[in-house]
Amino acid sequence: MFTASKNTAVVALSGGMDSCVTAAIANQGFQVAFAHVNYGQKTESRELKAFNDIADYYKVKERLIIDFNHLSKIGSSSLTDKKISVSKADLNNKEIPTSYVPFRNANILSACVSWAEVLKAKAVFIGAVFEDSSGYPDCRPEFFEVFEQMVDLGSKPGTNIQILTPVINFSKAEIIMKGMELNAPIHLTWSCYQNEDEACGVCDSCALRLRGFQKAGLEDPISYKTKPNYLDVFN
């Protein structure tokens, strides 16, 4: 239920679990507008469906679909480049995985800030996770702090847009627990990097998600081709 007195916030909603719980948090204090980016990733249509399902769940009319073709044109990521296959998860690996899309979050946030400026929104939310994540450089808390300064300098006088990352220091298990507490529609989310029908269970994104549920002692509501036990992998 929106009230006229609520400030507007743009939420970058990929359709995954982290952004869904971020949307649930944003929805508590703001009138939310949802933005989604298609960037030529292999599971593009499935993620877009998850986005629309979540937006329907929250009865959000303000939706912006952003089509980026340059991230797939430049390639170099297993998510967008057909020549690079999505690798099986190695949760002990400290290297940046092949799924890394160069500077993706800056591209997404810049587009969201353009929209936020027009909507006179007070915040842009993004569900970046740093600690319990794949180690992408554009998920570092310092990155978002400086991004916010850059927004202040590069937008119209009178614009005052905060960049908010409420789950950045959460573990996946904590994100799941927060989602349960707020009745976030986790059953509508999509995380798998590889498949669009049934989650593979073995890519980085499935592994992080499944380990989160296993740590929380809960059952993931979506179905998987295979469900390895990730609890024996480093904490």
Add this chain to the structure above:
Amino acid sequence: MFTASKNTAVVALSGGMDSCVTAAIANQGFQVAFAHVNYGQKTESRELKAFNDIADYYKVKERLIIDFNHLSKIGSSSLTDKKISVSKADLNNKEIPTSYVPFRNANILSACVSWAEVLKAKAVFIGAVFEDSSGYPDCRPEFFEVFEQMVDLGSKPGTNIQILTPVINFSKAEIIMKGMELNAPIHLTWSCYQNEDEACGVCDSCALRLRGFQKAGLEDPISYKTKPNYLDVFN
């Protein structure tokens, strides 16, 4: 002529005069790769032609065409929103003009940095002008300084990309003189916000360009529907 020892730089090339002279400057010290953004602006095809003509002139093979549809979807600028007409120039106006596209430069630079990271480029050049310009907030020197810090924090370790704005403090007349000095193909550029066949001579962009030529005491090589004298407008 490129040499293997030269570092690569990505140049954001709109097809206008400022970016063309910026490309000429970049070309002196770097192996250049040219990026162009279509963002649903009214003169999109003419600007793309200018981009390709300039790239042909410099024999640049590395070209990236970036299609942004979100900037026209969100509207609010006379360049992208059909409901807002391109206004006649008022060079005495200190307000941000209706042509302002919210946060455009952050969108453009983010895409260029993604590409630069893949190309292992050392710099991204953009032809932003601050002093003798329309007063867009995303043309402020401080904006680009903080943007560069944000790039350092958000890109892969080992990436070191400078954001270079060599004409930011130039007047239009100085840009034209620098272009002449470097044999930049100013005759191939397109600046008009309104027309695609013959420049209107009266929009903000034509006015700033014509005043620059008039101050430099030179003839603009492109043709105009009308060529007002802008020298009597404030310095």
